[in-house]
Amino acid sequence: MPVVRPYRIAVTSIKGGVGKTTTSAMLGLTFSRHRADRSVVVDANPHAGTLADRLLGERVIPTVRDLVNAELRKRAYNGRGLPEAPHIHQYLGQVGQLMVAASEQSADVGEAFGELHYSTAQEVLRRVFDIIITDSGTGMKHSAMRGTLAATDRLIVVAAPRFDAVRRAAKTLDEVHARGYAHLVRDAVVVITMDTANPVGINLAALTDYFRQLCPSVVQVPYDEHLYTGGTIDYDRVSAATRGAYLDLAAILADGFGYLMPGV
Structure with a gap:
Protein backbone atom coordinates (compact mmCIF):
# COMPACT_ATOMS: atom_id res chain seq x y z
CA MET A 1 0.00 0.00 0.00
CA PRO A 2 1.27 3.53 -0.72
CA VAL A 3 1.56 5.97 2.17
CA VAL A 4 -1.12 8.65 1.76
CA ARG A 5 0.30 10.79 4.58
CA PRO A 6 3.02 10.35 7.22
CA TYR A 7 2.35 7.06 9.03
CA ARG A 8 3.26 7.06 12.72
CA ILE A 9 4.17 3.84 14.53
CA ALA A 10 4.83 3.59 18.28
CA VAL A 11 6.78 0.65 19.70
CA THR A 12 6.25 0.26 23.42
CA SER A 13 6.10 -1.89 26.55
CA ILE A 14 5.99 -0.96 30.20
CA LYS A 15 8.66 -3.59 30.83
CA GLY A 16 12.24 -3.07 29.76
CA GLY A 17 14.55 -5.71 28.35
CA VAL A 18 11.99 -7.35 26.07
CA GLY A 19 13.38 -6.20 22.70
CA LYS A 20 11.53 -2.93 22.19
CA THR A 21 14.52 -0.99 20.88
CA THR A 22 15.66 -3.93 18.76
CA THR A 23 12.17 -4.13 17.24
CA SER A 24 12.15 -0.39 16.50
CA ALA A 25 15.57 -0.59 14.86
CA MET A 26 14.83 -3.71 12.81
CA LEU A 27 11.46 -2.38 11.66
CA GLY A 28 13.10 0.82 10.47
CA LEU A 29 15.85 -1.09 8.67
CA THR A 30 13.26 -3.38 7.07
CA PHE A 31 11.17 -0.52 5.74
CA SER A 32 14.26 1.26 4.44
CA ARG A 33 15.46 -1.91 2.65
CA HIS A 34 12.15 -2.90 1.06
CA ARG A 35 10.26 0.32 0.42
CA ALA A 52 21.15 5.29 18.14
CA ASP A 53 23.80 3.00 19.64
CA ARG A 54 22.11 -0.06 18.14
CA LEU A 55 21.95 1.53 14.69
CA LEU A 56 24.99 3.81 14.55
CA GLY A 57 27.41 2.53 17.15
CA GLU A 58 28.96 5.02 19.55
CA ARG A 59 29.06 7.76 16.97
CA VAL A 60 28.34 11.21 18.44
CA ILE A 61 25.39 12.79 16.66
CA PRO A 62 22.88 15.54 17.45
CA THR A 63 19.86 14.51 19.49
CA VAL A 64 16.13 14.95 19.04
CA ARG A 65 16.40 17.84 21.52
CA ASP A 66 18.83 19.58 19.16
CA LEU A 67 16.27 19.15 16.38
CA VAL A 68 13.50 20.66 18.52
CA ASN A 69 15.66 23.58 19.66
CA ALA A 70 16.64 24.35 16.07
CA GLU A 71 12.98 24.25 15.05
CA LEU A 72 11.96 26.64 17.82
CA ARG A 73 14.78 29.05 16.98
CA LYS A 74 13.79 29.00 13.32
CA ARG A 75 10.14 29.60 14.17
CA ALA A 76 11.11 32.64 16.23
CA TYR A 77 13.05 33.93 13.22
CA ASN A 78 10.77 33.15 10.28
CA GLY A 79 7.50 31.93 11.81
CA ARG A 80 7.67 28.65 9.87
CA GLY A 81 10.40 26.53 11.40
CA LEU A 82 12.93 24.35 9.56
CA PRO A 83 11.84 24.61 5.93
CA GLU A 84 13.50 21.80 3.97
CA ALA A 85 14.85 18.27 4.31
CA PRO A 86 18.58 19.24 4.40
CA HIS A 87 17.92 21.56 7.35
CA ILE A 88 16.22 18.71 9.23
CA HIS A 89 18.62 15.93 8.22
CA GLN A 90 21.59 17.72 9.79
CA TYR A 91 20.11 16.90 13.22
CA LEU A 92 19.74 13.19 12.44
CA GLY A 93 21.99 10.18 12.03
CA GLN A 94 21.81 7.87 9.03
CA VAL A 95 22.33 4.18 8.35
CA GLY A 96 21.73 3.25 4.73
CA GLN A 97 18.46 4.94 3.75
CA LEU A 98 17.17 5.06 7.33
CA MET A 99 17.39 8.26 9.37
CA VAL A 100 17.78 8.18 13.15
CA ALA A 101 16.75 10.74 15.78
CA ALA A 102 18.84 9.99 18.88
CA SER A 103 17.71 10.52 22.47
CA GLU A 104 19.43 12.61 25.10
CA GLN A 105 22.11 10.71 27.00
CA SER A 106 22.05 13.01 30.02
CA ALA A 107 19.39 11.73 32.42
CA ASP A 108 18.72 15.20 33.84
CA VAL A 109 18.16 16.73 30.42
CA GLY A 110 16.28 13.70 29.17
CA GLU A 111 13.71 13.95 31.97
CA ALA A 112 12.85 17.46 30.78
CA PHE A 113 12.02 16.16 27.29
CA GLY A 114 8.26 15.97 27.48
CA GLU A 115 5.03 16.07 25.53
CA LEU A 116 5.51 19.50 23.97
CA HIS A 117 9.03 18.65 22.77
CA TYR A 118 7.95 15.31 21.37
CA SER A 119 4.97 16.85 19.58
CA THR A 120 7.27 19.47 18.06
CA ALA A 121 9.67 16.78 16.87
CA GLN A 122 6.78 14.90 15.27
CA GLU A 123 5.59 18.04 13.52
CA VAL A 124 9.06 18.62 12.06
CA LEU A 125 9.58 15.02 10.95
CA ARG A 126 6.16 14.85 9.29
CA ARG A 127 7.35 17.50 6.82
CA VAL A 128 9.90 15.22 5.21
CA PHE A 129 9.24 11.59 6.22
CA ASP A 130 6.62 9.07 5.14
CA ILE A 131 7.10 6.56 7.98
CA ILE A 132 7.93 7.68 11.53
CA ILE A 133 8.74 4.94 14.07
CA THR A 134 8.97 5.91 17.74
CA ASP A 135 10.89 3.81 20.25
CA SER A 136 9.06 4.94 23.38
CA GLY A 137 10.11 4.80 27.00
CA THR A 138 8.99 2.02 29.33
CA GLY A 139 6.75 4.17 31.55
CA MET A 140 3.20 5.22 30.75
CA LYS A 141 3.18 8.27 33.01
CA HIS A 142 5.96 10.46 31.62
CA SER A 143 4.63 13.26 29.43
CA ALA A 144 6.55 12.18 26.32
CA MET A 145 4.37 9.05 26.29
CA ARG A 146 1.24 11.21 26.20
CA GLY A 147 2.64 12.91 23.13
CA THR A 148 3.59 9.55 21.63
CA LEU A 149 0.10 8.05 21.96
CA ALA A 150 -1.55 11.22 20.67
CA ALA A 151 0.60 11.06 17.52
CA THR A 152 0.28 7.34 16.76
CA ASP A 153 -1.51 5.57 13.92
CA ARG A 154 -0.44 2.03 14.85
CA LEU A 155 0.75 0.57 18.13
CA ILE A 156 3.29 -2.25 18.55
CA VAL A 157 3.56 -3.86 21.99
CA VAL A 158 6.66 -5.98 22.55
CA ALA A 159 6.74 -9.06 24.80
CA ALA A 160 9.25 -11.79 25.57
CA PRO A 161 8.39 -15.46 26.27
CA ARG A 162 8.54 -15.03 30.04
CA PHE A 163 5.59 -14.88 32.41
CA ASP A 164 6.50 -11.43 33.76
CA ALA A 165 6.98 -10.02 30.26
CA VAL A 166 3.66 -11.48 29.10
CA ARG A 167 1.83 -9.89 32.02
CA ARG A 168 3.52 -6.55 31.39
CA ALA A 169 2.59 -6.64 27.70
CA ALA A 170 -1.06 -7.26 28.58
CA LYS A 171 -0.85 -4.46 31.16
CA THR A 172 0.54 -2.15 28.48
CA LEU A 173 -2.53 -2.75 26.31
CA ASP A 174 -4.77 -2.13 29.34
CA GLU A 175 -2.98 1.14 30.12
CA VAL A 176 -3.27 2.39 26.55
CA HIS A 177 -6.99 1.58 26.57
CA ALA A 178 -7.48 3.30 29.93
CA ARG A 179 -5.84 6.46 28.62
CA GLY A 180 -8.49 6.81 25.92
CA TYR A 181 -6.80 5.07 22.99
CA ALA A 182 -9.06 2.05 22.55
CA HIS A 183 -8.65 2.35 18.76
CA LEU A 184 -4.91 1.76 19.08
CA VAL A 185 -5.52 -1.42 21.09
CA ARG A 186 -8.06 -2.67 18.55
CA ASP A 187 -5.44 -2.46 15.78
CA ALA A 188 -2.35 -3.19 17.85
CA VAL A 189 0.35 -5.69 16.89
CA VAL A 190 2.04 -7.77 19.59
CA VAL A 191 5.61 -8.76 18.78
CA ILE A 192 6.98 -11.71 20.77
CA THR A 193 10.77 -11.50 20.67
CA MET A 194 12.56 -14.74 21.48
CA ASP A 195 15.41 -13.97 23.87
CA THR A 196 16.51 -17.58 23.97
CA ALA A 197 16.62 -20.35 21.41
CA ASN A 198 14.79 -22.76 23.72
CA PRO A 199 12.32 -21.07 26.09
CA VAL A 200 11.44 -23.20 29.10
CA GLY A 201 7.98 -23.44 30.64
CA ILE A 202 6.17 -21.36 27.99
CA ASN A 203 3.73 -22.76 25.44
CA LEU A 204 4.30 -20.45 22.49
CA ALA A 205 1.14 -21.51 20.66
CA ALA A 206 -0.97 -20.80 23.75
CA LEU A 207 0.86 -17.49 24.22
CA THR A 208 0.09 -16.44 20.67
CA ASP A 209 -3.57 -17.43 21.07
CA TYR A 210 -3.75 -15.43 24.30
CA PHE A 211 -2.54 -12.23 22.66
CA ARG A 212 -4.84 -12.75 19.68
CA GLN A 213 -7.74 -12.45 22.09
CA LEU A 214 -6.48 -8.98 22.99
CA CYS A 215 -5.56 -7.62 19.55
CA PRO A 216 -5.71 -8.84 15.95
CA SER A 217 -2.07 -9.39 15.01
CA VAL A 218 0.77 -11.29 16.66
CA VAL A 219 4.26 -11.74 15.18
CA GLN A 220 6.82 -14.12 16.69
CA VAL A 221 10.44 -13.14 16.07
CA PRO A 222 12.88 -16.05 16.40
CA TYR A 223 15.98 -15.88 18.56
CA ASP A 224 18.89 -14.26 16.76
CA GLU A 225 22.38 -14.36 18.26
CA HIS A 226 23.54 -11.23 16.43
CA LEU A 227 20.66 -9.16 17.80
CA TYR A 228 20.86 -10.68 21.28
CA THR A 229 24.44 -9.47 21.86
CA GLY A 230 23.13 -5.90 22.07
CA GLY A 231 25.79 -4.42 19.78
CA THR A 232 25.43 -2.35 16.65
CA ILE A 233 23.01 -4.06 14.28
CA ASP A 234 24.32 -5.20 10.92
CA TYR A 235 21.15 -6.05 8.98
CA ASP A 236 23.00 -8.47 6.70
CA ARG A 237 24.22 -10.49 9.70
CA VAL A 238 20.71 -11.01 11.03
CA SER A 239 19.38 -14.48 10.23
CA ALA A 240 17.04 -14.95 7.29
CA ALA A 241 14.31 -16.22 9.61
CA THR A 242 14.51 -13.15 11.83
CA ARG A 243 14.61 -10.76 8.87
CA GLY A 244 11.57 -12.60 7.51
CA ALA A 245 9.66 -12.12 10.76
CA TYR A 246 10.31 -8.39 10.70
CA LEU A 247 9.30 -8.31 7.04
CA ASP A 248 6.01 -9.93 8.07
CA LEU A 249 5.59 -7.21 10.71
CA ALA A 250 6.29 -4.48 8.15
CA ALA A 251 3.74 -6.03 5.78
CA ILE A 252 1.05 -6.03 8.49
CA LEU A 253 1.70 -2.35 9.12
CA ALA A 254 1.83 -1.50 5.42
CA ASP A 255 -1.64 -2.98 4.96
CA GLY A 256 -2.92 -0.05 6.98
CA PHE A 257 -1.22 2.66 4.96
CA GLY A 258 -4.05 2.97 2.46
CA TYR A 259 -6.75 3.33 5.13
CA LEU A 260 -5.45 6.60 6.51
CA MET A 261 -7.32 9.82 5.83
CA PRO A 262 -5.00 12.21 3.97
CA GLY A 263 -3.94 15.18 6.05
CA VAL A 264 -5.26 13.82 9.38
Missing part, protein backbone atom coordinates in the same frame (compact mmCIF):
# COMPACT_ATOMS: atom_id res chain seq x y z
CA ALA A 36 11.10 3.61 -1.26
CA ASP A 37 9.38 5.63 1.46
CA ARG A 38 11.44 8.02 3.54
CA SER A 39 11.70 6.43 6.99
CA VAL A 40 12.95 7.68 10.36
CA VAL A 41 13.18 6.10 13.81
CA VAL A 42 12.92 8.33 16.87
CA ASP A 43 14.23 7.51 20.33
CA ALA A 44 11.65 9.01 22.73
CA ASN A 45 13.04 7.28 25.80
CA PRO A 46 13.67 9.98 28.43
CA HIS A 47 16.22 7.74 30.17
CA ALA A 48 19.22 7.73 27.81
CA GLY A 49 17.79 5.40 25.18
CA THR A 50 20.06 3.12 23.17
CA LEU A 51 18.39 3.23 19.74
Whole structure:
Protein backbone atom coordinates (compact mmCIF):
# COMPACT_ATOMS: atom_id res chain seq x y z
CA MET A 1 0.00 0.00 0.00
CA PRO A 2 1.27 3.53 -0.72
CA VAL A 3 1.56 5.97 2.17
CA VAL A 4 -1.12 8.65 1.76
CA ARG A 5 0.30 10.79 4.58
CA PRO A 6 3.02 10.35 7.22
CA TYR A 7 2.35 7.06 9.03
CA ARG A 8 3.26 7.06 12.72
CA ILE A 9 4.17 3.84 14.53
CA ALA A 10 4.83 3.59 18.28
CA VAL A 11 6.78 0.65 19.70
CA THR A 12 6.25 0.26 23.42
CA SER A 13 6.10 -1.89 26.55
CA ILE A 14 5.99 -0.96 30.20
CA LYS A 15 8.66 -3.59 30.83
CA GLY A 16 12.24 -3.07 29.76
CA GLY A 17 14.55 -5.71 28.35
CA VAL A 18 11.99 -7.35 26.07
CA GLY A 19 13.38 -6.20 22.70
CA LYS A 20 11.53 -2.93 22.19
CA THR A 21 14.52 -0.99 20.88
CA THR A 22 15.66 -3.93 18.76
CA THR A 23 12.17 -4.13 17.24
CA SER A 24 12.15 -0.39 16.50
CA ALA A 25 15.57 -0.59 14.86
CA MET A 26 14.83 -3.71 12.81
CA LEU A 27 11.46 -2.38 11.66
CA GLY A 28 13.10 0.82 10.47
CA LEU A 29 15.85 -1.09 8.67
CA THR A 30 13.26 -3.38 7.07
CA PHE A 31 11.17 -0.52 5.74
CA SER A 32 14.26 1.26 4.44
CA ARG A 33 15.46 -1.91 2.65
CA HIS A 34 12.15 -2.90 1.06
CA ARG A 35 10.26 0.32 0.42
CA ALA A 36 11.10 3.61 -1.26
CA ASP A 37 9.38 5.63 1.46
CA ARG A 38 11.44 8.02 3.54
CA SER A 39 11.70 6.43 6.99
CA VAL A 40 12.95 7.68 10.36
CA VAL A 41 13.18 6.10 13.81
CA VAL A 42 12.92 8.33 16.87
CA ASP A 43 14.23 7.51 20.33
CA ALA A 44 11.65 9.01 22.73
CA ASN A 45 13.04 7.28 25.80
CA PRO A 46 13.67 9.98 28.43
CA HIS A 47 16.22 7.74 30.17
CA ALA A 48 19.22 7.73 27.81
CA GLY A 49 17.79 5.40 25.18
CA THR A 50 20.06 3.12 23.17
CA LEU A 51 18.39 3.23 19.74
CA ALA A 52 21.15 5.29 18.14
CA ASP A 53 23.80 3.00 19.64
CA ARG A 54 22.11 -0.06 18.14
CA LEU A 55 21.95 1.53 14.69
CA LEU A 56 24.99 3.81 14.55
CA GLY A 57 27.41 2.53 17.15
CA GLU A 58 28.96 5.02 19.55
CA ARG A 59 29.06 7.76 16.97
CA VAL A 60 28.34 11.21 18.44
CA ILE A 61 25.39 12.79 16.66
CA PRO A 62 22.88 15.54 17.45
CA THR A 63 19.86 14.51 19.49
CA VAL A 64 16.13 14.95 19.04
CA ARG A 65 16.40 17.84 21.52
CA ASP A 66 18.83 19.58 19.16
CA LEU A 67 16.27 19.15 16.38
CA VAL A 68 13.50 20.66 18.52
CA ASN A 69 15.66 23.58 19.66
CA ALA A 70 16.64 24.35 16.07
CA GLU A 71 12.98 24.25 15.05
CA LEU A 72 11.96 26.64 17.82
CA ARG A 73 14.78 29.05 16.98
CA LYS A 74 13.79 29.00 13.32
CA ARG A 75 10.14 29.60 14.17
CA ALA A 76 11.11 32.64 16.23
CA TYR A 77 13.05 33.93 13.22
CA ASN A 78 10.77 33.15 10.28
CA GLY A 79 7.50 31.93 11.81
CA ARG A 80 7.67 28.65 9.87
CA GLY A 81 10.40 26.53 11.40
CA LEU A 82 12.93 24.35 9.56
CA PRO A 83 11.84 24.61 5.93
CA GLU A 84 13.50 21.80 3.97
CA ALA A 85 14.85 18.27 4.31
CA PRO A 86 18.58 19.24 4.40
CA HIS A 87 17.92 21.56 7.35
CA ILE A 88 16.22 18.71 9.23
CA HIS A 89 18.62 15.93 8.22
CA GLN A 90 21.59 17.72 9.79
CA TYR A 91 20.11 16.90 13.22
CA LEU A 92 19.74 13.19 12.44
CA GLY A 93 21.99 10.18 12.03
CA GLN A 94 21.81 7.87 9.03
CA VAL A 95 22.33 4.18 8.35
CA GLY A 96 21.73 3.25 4.73
CA GLN A 97 18.46 4.94 3.75
CA LEU A 98 17.17 5.06 7.33
CA MET A 99 17.39 8.26 9.37
CA VAL A 100 17.78 8.18 13.15
CA ALA A 101 16.75 10.74 15.78
CA ALA A 102 18.84 9.99 18.88
CA SER A 103 17.71 10.52 22.47
CA GLU A 104 19.43 12.61 25.10
CA GLN A 105 22.11 10.71 27.00
CA SER A 106 22.05 13.01 30.02
CA ALA A 107 19.39 11.73 32.42
CA ASP A 108 18.72 15.20 33.84
CA VAL A 109 18.16 16.73 30.42
CA GLY A 110 16.28 13.70 29.17
CA GLU A 111 13.71 13.95 31.97
CA ALA A 112 12.85 17.46 30.78
CA PHE A 113 12.02 16.16 27.29
CA GLY A 114 8.26 15.97 27.48
CA GLU A 115 5.03 16.07 25.53
CA LEU A 116 5.51 19.50 23.97
CA HIS A 117 9.03 18.65 22.77
CA TYR A 118 7.95 15.31 21.37
CA SER A 119 4.97 16.85 19.58
CA THR A 120 7.27 19.47 18.06
CA ALA A 121 9.67 16.78 16.87
CA GLN A 122 6.78 14.90 15.27
CA GLU A 123 5.59 18.04 13.52
CA VAL A 124 9.06 18.62 12.06
CA LEU A 125 9.58 15.02 10.95
CA ARG A 126 6.16 14.85 9.29
CA ARG A 127 7.35 17.50 6.82
CA VAL A 128 9.90 15.22 5.21
CA PHE A 129 9.24 11.59 6.22
CA ASP A 130 6.62 9.07 5.14
CA ILE A 131 7.10 6.56 7.98
CA ILE A 132 7.93 7.68 11.53
CA ILE A 133 8.74 4.94 14.07
CA THR A 134 8.97 5.91 17.74
CA ASP A 135 10.89 3.81 20.25
CA SER A 136 9.06 4.94 23.38
CA GLY A 137 10.11 4.80 27.00
CA THR A 138 8.99 2.02 29.33
CA GLY A 139 6.75 4.17 31.55
CA MET A 140 3.20 5.22 30.75
CA LYS A 141 3.18 8.27 33.01
CA HIS A 142 5.96 10.46 31.62
CA SER A 143 4.63 13.26 29.43
CA ALA A 144 6.55 12.18 26.32
CA MET A 145 4.37 9.05 26.29
CA ARG A 146 1.24 11.21 26.20
CA GLY A 147 2.64 12.91 23.13
CA THR A 148 3.59 9.55 21.63
CA LEU A 149 0.10 8.05 21.96
CA ALA A 150 -1.55 11.22 20.67
CA ALA A 151 0.60 11.06 17.52
CA THR A 152 0.28 7.34 16.76
CA ASP A 153 -1.51 5.57 13.92
CA ARG A 154 -0.44 2.03 14.85
CA LEU A 155 0.75 0.57 18.13
CA ILE A 156 3.29 -2.25 18.55
CA VAL A 157 3.56 -3.86 21.99
CA VAL A 158 6.66 -5.98 22.55
CA ALA A 159 6.74 -9.06 24.80
CA ALA A 160 9.25 -11.79 25.57
CA PRO A 161 8.39 -15.46 26.27
CA ARG A 162 8.54 -15.03 30.04
CA PHE A 163 5.59 -14.88 32.41
CA ASP A 164 6.50 -11.43 33.76
CA ALA A 165 6.98 -10.02 30.26
CA VAL A 166 3.66 -11.48 29.10
CA ARG A 167 1.83 -9.89 32.02
CA ARG A 168 3.52 -6.55 31.39
CA ALA A 169 2.59 -6.64 27.70
CA ALA A 170 -1.06 -7.26 28.58
CA LYS A 171 -0.85 -4.46 31.16
CA THR A 172 0.54 -2.15 28.48
CA LEU A 173 -2.53 -2.75 26.31
CA ASP A 174 -4.77 -2.13 29.34
CA GLU A 175 -2.98 1.14 30.12
CA VAL A 176 -3.27 2.39 26.55
CA HIS A 177 -6.99 1.58 26.57
CA ALA A 178 -7.48 3.30 29.93
CA ARG A 179 -5.84 6.46 28.62
CA GLY A 180 -8.49 6.81 25.92
CA TYR A 181 -6.80 5.07 22.99
CA ALA A 182 -9.06 2.05 22.55
CA HIS A 183 -8.65 2.35 18.76
CA LEU A 184 -4.91 1.76 19.08
CA VAL A 185 -5.52 -1.42 21.09
CA ARG A 186 -8.06 -2.67 18.55
CA ASP A 187 -5.44 -2.46 15.78
CA ALA A 188 -2.35 -3.19 17.85
CA VAL A 189 0.35 -5.69 16.89
CA VAL A 190 2.04 -7.77 19.59
CA VAL A 191 5.61 -8.76 18.78
CA ILE A 192 6.98 -11.71 20.77
CA THR A 193 10.77 -11.50 20.67
CA MET A 194 12.56 -14.74 21.48
CA ASP A 195 15.41 -13.97 23.87
CA THR A 196 16.51 -17.58 23.97
CA ALA A 197 16.62 -20.35 21.41
CA ASN A 198 14.79 -22.76 23.72
CA PRO A 199 12.32 -21.07 26.09
CA VAL A 200 11.44 -23.20 29.10
CA GLY A 201 7.98 -23.44 30.64
CA ILE A 202 6.17 -21.36 27.99
CA ASN A 203 3.73 -22.76 25.44
CA LEU A 204 4.30 -20.45 22.49
CA ALA A 205 1.14 -21.51 20.66
CA ALA A 206 -0.97 -20.80 23.75
CA LEU A 207 0.86 -17.49 24.22
CA THR A 208 0.09 -16.44 20.67
CA ASP A 209 -3.57 -17.43 21.07
CA TYR A 210 -3.75 -15.43 24.30
CA PHE A 211 -2.54 -12.23 22.66
CA ARG A 212 -4.84 -12.75 19.68
CA GLN A 213 -7.74 -12.45 22.09
CA LEU A 214 -6.48 -8.98 22.99
CA CYS A 215 -5.56 -7.62 19.55
CA PRO A 216 -5.71 -8.84 15.95
CA SER A 217 -2.07 -9.39 15.01
CA VAL A 218 0.77 -11.29 16.66
CA VAL A 219 4.26 -11.74 15.18
CA GLN A 220 6.82 -14.12 16.69
CA VAL A 221 10.44 -13.14 16.07
CA PRO A 222 12.88 -16.05 16.40
CA TYR A 223 15.98 -15.88 18.56
CA ASP A 224 18.89 -14.26 16.76
CA GLU A 225 22.38 -14.36 18.26
CA HIS A 226 23.54 -11.23 16.43
CA LEU A 227 20.66 -9.16 17.80
CA TYR A 228 20.86 -10.68 21.28
CA THR A 229 24.44 -9.47 21.86
CA GLY A 230 23.13 -5.90 22.07
CA GLY A 231 25.79 -4.42 19.78
CA THR A 232 25.43 -2.35 16.65
CA ILE A 233 23.01 -4.06 14.28
CA ASP A 234 24.32 -5.20 10.92
CA TYR A 235 21.15 -6.05 8.98
CA ASP A 236 23.00 -8.47 6.70
CA ARG A 237 24.22 -10.49 9.70
CA VAL A 238 20.71 -11.01 11.03
CA SER A 239 19.38 -14.48 10.23
CA ALA A 240 17.04 -14.95 7.29
CA ALA A 241 14.31 -16.22 9.61
CA THR A 242 14.51 -13.15 11.83
CA ARG A 243 14.61 -10.76 8.87
CA GLY A 244 11.57 -12.60 7.51
CA ALA A 245 9.66 -12.12 10.76
CA TYR A 246 10.31 -8.39 10.70
CA LEU A 247 9.30 -8.31 7.04
CA ASP A 248 6.01 -9.93 8.07
CA LEU A 249 5.59 -7.21 10.71
CA ALA A 250 6.29 -4.48 8.15
CA ALA A 251 3.74 -6.03 5.78
CA ILE A 252 1.05 -6.03 8.49
CA LEU A 253 1.70 -2.35 9.12
CA ALA A 254 1.83 -1.50 5.42
CA ASP A 255 -1.64 -2.98 4.96
CA GLY A 256 -2.92 -0.05 6.98
CA PHE A 257 -1.22 2.66 4.96
CA GLY A 258 -4.05 2.97 2.46
CA TYR A 259 -6.75 3.33 5.13
CA LEU A 260 -5.45 6.60 6.51
CA MET A 261 -7.32 9.82 5.83
CA PRO A 262 -5.00 12.21 3.97
CA GLY A 263 -3.94 15.18 6.05
CA VAL A 264 -5.26 13.82 9.38
